Amino acid sequence: MVRFLAVVALLLALAPAARAASVPVTPPPPEHRADPSLTTYVQRSGPFKIGPYATLKTSAKVQPPEVPGAIVGMDARLVDQAGTVIPQHVTMLHHLVFTNGGPDGGRRDPVCPRKTTRERFFGTSEELRPLTLPPGYGYPSNPADRWNAPIMVMHHRGGVQEFFLEYRVTIDPRPVTPVTPYWLSVIPCSPDPQWSVRGRGSKEHWRSREYVLPAAGRIVAAGGHLHGGAHELILSQPACGHRTLVTNRPFYGPADDKLYAVKPLLHEPDPKAISWWQSPTGYAFREGERLKVTAAYDNTRPHMRVMGISHIYVAPPLAGAPEVRCSAAPPDATELGAGFERARTAPPKVRLTLARVGKDGRARPTTTADGRAREVAGDAATVTVRDFAFSSTNLVVGRGATVRWRFPDGEQHDVTLADGPVGFASPWLRDGGRYGKRFTEPGRYLLMCSLHSAYMSQVVTVRRQRPRRPDADPRPR
Ligand SMILES: [Cu+2]
Structure with missing residues (x-):
């Protein structure tokens, strides 16, 4: 049942974004450090919905202001329907990058060798640092430019949160140095x-x-x-x-x-x-x-x-x-x-922990594994990451053993250390992706999927000596 609820919550987190809508213009906010006579365009993308304790990775539809000119200041934050800023400890804007493909969509980042990355002109993250430029400089903005904004948001509470991405763009219509x-x-x-x-x-x-x-x-x-x-x-x-x-x-x-x-x-x-x-x-x-x-x-x-x-x-x-x-x-x-x-x-x-979601829908910290220990005596153990779960939640191996994770699902997951002797994390993987890690330091490794951290966890215990019985239950029946 808990598993089913988790899947529902995760599907909610993946709901697509609605179209962008323009909202009023204002004088530049002080953070933009811009000429007070200029105009700031306050625009929104959304609404988005994020499920309990979910991480939402999506592409926000964003567009340049409807006037030509140059961007001299810009910032972004999460707001609710009424425009109130949502605090980071409730729903966190973790990453955001604004990309610009130009009017034909073909503009690329010149330092990326394969030329598949569109020009990135504004990024903010948990730091929430606005883009500012010295007086007389600006980033050229054409209303026909094709913008896009990949975002990653983390919800730290139970229940579903609705939010908008609000981005404020100060435009100078006068000629500036680009x-x-x-x-x-x-x-x-x-x-x-x-x-x-x-x-x-x-x-x-x-x-x-x-x-x-x-x-x-x-x-x-x-x-x-x-x-x-x-x-x-x-x-x-x-x-x-x-x-x-x-x-x-x-x-x-x-x-x-x-x-x-x-x-x-x-x-x-x-x-x-x-x-x-x-x-x-x-x-x-x-x-x-x-x-x-x-x-x-x-x-x-x-x-x-x-x-x-x-x-x-x-x-x-x-x-x-x-x-x-x-x-x-x-x-x-x-x-x-x-x-x-x-x-x-x-x-x-x-100090990070793992989590367990109770029947009341609340996540609570835990540092223990679900389920009975699976002891592997050999050099290698395989874990399948499927249906939002690790196949072995409580794995015991000997020092020097390699654990291999397989990711057969179409949904992206990863394996990331929360707490333990040595830091590591796999990339996001899916569709048969694999990742291996050799454990040379004994200890307890609390592991999670960073994209579904409240719902997917595993403990790997690395002993100084290898477990004696290969793949045996601790209490044979
Ligand atoms: Cu995952």
């Missing part, structure tokens, strides 16, 4: 650009990626995206002594922030804000210049499905300016900070 957005992700050009931090070994974990910029220009703004556990995101220039151009710093909520009181806590909260850098002069770079993005994470404990993405906005070179190697740091750079009180810069320690 910017080109580049999305420099540590994991490039993927719809799920994540990896996991093991949480063993050195105190800090680093992961980097270099990109070659196709044309000369000036970086006039830089934002970023990090997950929980992050120390910082660094944009550097390898050809100039690996100097740092921009550091985006995460800001975590205070300890009494309701984000940390979510129960069951099935996902490590991301930073509540991330710094933003902008400069009218900018950092000039040459055609073919390499830029490097590095994400630094705490490595004293595991952090799963983390990301590191630098969002840079590039203006054309200054007319008549000589091309210089390693241009001086701009004198007019500003860094925008947390924007809330009592921000913490060090990632707080959080």
Whole structure:
């Protein structure tokens, strides 16, 4: 019965989005840092419905404002029918990316080699950092542009929540210097650009990626995206002594922030804000210049499905300016900070659990497995992930054994550590996808599907010695 209810809830979470509808115009909100005489278009997509404790991954229908011009400020949040902002500890906007295919839908991100990714020009996540640009710069917006917005939302309560995606776009109709957005992700050009931090070994974990910029220009703004556990995101220039151009710093909520009181806590909260850098002069770079993005994470404990993405906005070179190697740091750079009180810069320690949904429909934290232990004495154990369940919820293996998960369903799932000795997570998998993990550290691994975390869990216990009886019940009948 609980299983059946879970499936109903999950189907509800997948209900398609309705069309976008325009709502009034306003003066720019202070967060856009725009000329007060400009106009902000407050637009909505939805309504969406999200089921109890569900994760909703969908594509929101979004469109540019009906006036031509340039975007000089933009943000997005979840609101209810009355327009009231829904707090993140209730229904969380976890990821959002606005893409622009241009009027013919063919515009692509120039740093993605296979050219399958549309131009990404605004992204926000749990950080909810608005897009702002220095005065005189803007991202060109044509009412005929074809926009799209993949979103990922997490509902932290029982019951069904209705919400709208509200996005506020400030347009400057006057001529401005156009910017080109580049999305420099540590994991490039993927719809799920994540990896996991093991949480063993050195105190800090680093992961980097270099990109070659196709044309000369000036970086006039830089934002970023990090997950929980992050120390910082660094944009550097390898050809100039690996100097740092921009550091985006995460800001975590205070300890009494309701984000940390979510129960069951099935996902490590991301930073509540991330710094933003902008400069009218900018950092000039040459055609073919390499830029490097590095994400630094705490490595004293595991952090799963983390990301590191630098969002840079590039203006054309200054007319008549000589091309210089390693241009001086701009004198007019500003860094925008947390924007809330009592921000913490060090990632707080959080302890995730598994969950069990009761007959009353409420999810409660648990750290134990359902069902009797299945002990596997051999080198390998196979787990099938089918019908929103792991086939072995309580698996015992010996140190050095490999567990292989098979994902035969058409629905996407994954296997992600909630708590345990070593961090890991599989990609989202379906249609026969497979994932294997060799367990070399003994201990208890609390595992879940991150897309259905309240409903799908498993405990793998890794013993120092292999269980004696192959595939035996602990109490033979
Ligand atoms: Cu799943």
